[in-house]
Every structure is written in C-alpha cells, then in structure tokens.
Amino acid sequence: MKPKNIQLIGTELAIVWEDESESYFSSEFLRRHSPSAENIGEKDIFGNQYGGTGIKDFPGVTIQSWDFQGNYAIRPIFSDGHSSGLYSWEYLKSLELKL
Numbered sequence: 001m002k003p004k005n006i007q008l009i010g011t012e013l014a015i016v017w018e019d020e021s022e023s024y025f026s027s028e029f030l031r032r033h034s035p036s037a038e039n040i041g042e043k044d045i046f047g048n049q050y051g052g053t054g055i056k057d058f059p060g061v062t063i064q065s066w067d068f069q070g071n072y073a074i075r076p077i078f079s080d081g082h083s084s085g086l087y088s089w090e091y092l093k094s095l096e097l098k099l
Contacts, residue, residue, distance in 0.1 A: 002089055006074065011062050013076070015092065023096055031058040031078050033095055034085035 005016040013030060015023045032055055033039075041052020058080060066076045073088040 001093065002071070006066075008063055013063060013066075017093075023092065025092070025095065025099075027062045027076075027078065028058055028060075029095075029099070030063065030076060030087070031061045031080070031082060032056065033098065034082065035087065035091055036082070036085035038082070038084060 001017050001019060003015045003017055004020075007014045009024075011027045013025045013027070015025075017023070037051055039053060039055065041049050043049055058078075060079075061082075062079045063076045064079055066074045069075050069086050073086045073091075075083060075086050077083040
C-alpha cells in the first residue's frame with residue numbers, strides 16, 4: 001500500500017494511505033527504529049554481523065525534511081544529522097504494530 005499524502009505535523013510524520021487509513025509517527029520513534037546500517041548493522045554473505053549500535057533513544061530529535069526514494073520509500077533527515085535510513089512503505093506499516 002502506498003501513501004496518498006505525507007506531512008510533518010509538529011514533530012510527527014503523518015501519513016494518509018491509499019485506503020484512507022492514517023498513521024502518525026513521532027520523530028523520536030522513527031529515529032529509534034531507523035532501518036539504517038548504523039542502527040541495525042549489516043551482514044556479509046557468511047552471516048557475520050558488522051556494525052549496528054542497536055536500538056536506543058534519541059530524545060528531542062526532530063525530522064527536518066525528507067526525500068522520496070523512488071516510489072517505495074522515504075529518507076527522513078533528522079535534526080541530529082542522521083539521514084541514511086530508508087523507510088519503505090512496507091516497513092512504515094510494520095512499525096504501526098510497535099506504537
């Protein structure tokens with residue numbers, strides 16, 4: 001499912017989906033759950049894990065802007081300089097379950 005509209009309302013990213021459902025994510029929540037290699041690390045072809053600081057809190061962080069990545073994701077730019085996480089539409093929908 002794709003978003004019809006994405007807006008920043010205060011410190012929350014608001015998304016209206018194709019089915020008219022709505023999602024609201026705080027900036028801190030999205031930063032905490034960034035799918036970037038910085039947060040979750042990455043594995044080589046042998047399954048060895050490299051990097052990844054793990055989930056931690058980022059109090060006071062905000063989303064300053066975002067870029068669309070093709071027709072499948074957004075890349076938020078956070079006030080702490082983090083901008084390497086690509087949030088696919090599927091990943092954002094899965095995050096709703098963690099709210």
